[in-house]
Amino acid sequence: MKMVLGPGRVTSREIGAFEPAHERDAGATNRNPGLLPWSTRLIVFAPCGPPGRVSLGTTEGDMVMETFAERVAGIDIGKADVKVCLRVPSTRVGRRHSEIRTFATTTRSLLALRDWLIEEQVTLVGMESTGEYWRPVYYLLEEIVECWLINPQHIKVVPGRKSDVSDAAWIAQLVEHGLVRPSFVPPPPIRRLRDLTRFRSSLIHDKTRQVQRLHNVLEDAGIKLSLVATDIMGVSGRLMISALIAGQREPEQLAELALGRLKKKNAALIDALTGRFDDHHGLLAQMMLDQIDSLDAAVAKLDIQIDASIEPFRQIQEHLVTIPGVGKRASEVIIAETGADMARFATPGHLSSWAGLCPGNNESAGKRFSGKTRNGNAWLCGILGDCATAAARSKNTYIAERHRRL
Structure with a gap:
């Protein structure tokens, strides 16, 4: 910001870094004391004002900066x-x-x-x-x-x-001077709930990584179970992998372990379970299954604790789960991240921006530049994305129909 200093006595004041923010070049001339060249650098002083106020500028038309808090x-x-x-x-x-x-x-x-x-x-x-x-x-x-x-x-x-x-x-x-806005820090009950939901989300992500590693081990052994079974960690998939680890290598015997609709895919299963699975793959797969079971047990314990911690917000949760795509776990994360008090967000747009779901606005000289989404609350943004995907796949709902039209 460029400021013009007119006549009048000014006094240096402890402001900023206790140094002049601008200073005038040595040898610079100024024919008009009320107008300075564009390249001129200024020393900005603050005249002594009344207590509780900081005045910047001249004695005529002072720029006054109010004090928001005294101490x-x-x-x-x-x-x-x-x-x-x-x-x-x-x-x-x-x-x-x-x-x-x-x-x-x-x-x-x-x-x-x-x-x-x-x-x-x-x-x-x-x-x-x-x-x-x-x-x-x-x-x-x-x-x-x-x-x-x-x-x-x-x-x-x-x-x-x-x-x-x-x-x-x-x-x-x-x-x-109140020149910044504080970030949202939830009260202690919400903080404790947030710690639980975030730790649970981290454990679920860890489980997903272990399942992906198990996929890679099966691919390395030439076992293409994922081409036939939608979820290799389902009941049928788990039985077949456990049998492989136990030493069963005959694809026909492994295919007999299929349950439910997977029984109809016997020929495809035999083809997919034909590979070179050995004891080395069995060792790795067993360790990964143990990790997955341990993570499932930890998530189950957290579910119990979260359910007890969410009790004061049960009514809010019951309203949230009526929204298409929002399930029990999603509602718990939403409450934990937002604090269940929408009054702290001026408008729905403020909440969307805080979550990192709104595109940015970057325009200058009539040109629009990159308006990429800002970094918001990653935990809330992620669960809302999952809710949107689930809502888009729901049946006989307005949101799903709207998604298909778009």
Whole structure:
């Protein structure tokens, strides 16, 4: 942003990185003091304004930046320590006092940080979302002060001035003036439910990878069971694979293990089960089956715990499962990821954007550039994609008919 400085006394002020944001080139001339050349660099000063306000510009037509919170702290979080910048009103009128301290990320040190913030009567704390390291800091401070978790993309600093200390000071100033929006952090009950549903999803993905590895072992042995059976981990497929591992190699005997509709495909099964499966393949396949069984048992335990944790939101879940394509597990994930409180999203479009399901808008000079979908909540985006696929395959529903028309 370019600013024009008119006449009037200005005084330097502690703002930004405590350095001039712009400065005028040496030797530059200016015939018109009210108009500066396009290439001119300026020193931006802030005249002393009343407490609680930061004024930028001249005495005529001041640009005033309101103070959103008087006593704030900005935290730059690392694995081993955190840098904390405190900003409170100074004893001098119109000034702000800044103090920076470093704390370790152990619980004892974080308790000392909490005591310091309580002593300074801080009312708002902002911190950058750094991996998983923000969690212990946020969870410890949310009990005594309002905490804002900020998207790192929203707080980029001037290139060349990047350091942990300057980041903490920058976060504190952004929070002080309300120039950033906090990210959604659900309350503890929803966080616990989210941990369970996400861990279950991870285990289900692990099971899928083990099944794919089993596919590869069978392909390596020349067993084409997946060409005939829709699911090799079904009852019939599991019986045939277990028989192969036990030493049965005759395709006719293996084909007799088929159940249900698969019995009608006896000739195709005999052809598909003819291969060179040996003890080496049997060892690998048995280990993979053991892993799959272990994962199934863990998922079953999580299902029981999730069902108990979802009880306070049972009515919401019952409404969700009435939507075509949304099943029991999908409804549990949706509640865990959104917090079951739609009031925090201004419109359905805001929720779609937060989930990462809306295309971007990138237009300049009348030209449209790539509008790829932003990175949103991957867990919610994934389950909503599964719900959409299931809804498109449903029968006698408006959503399925709409999908076919498109």
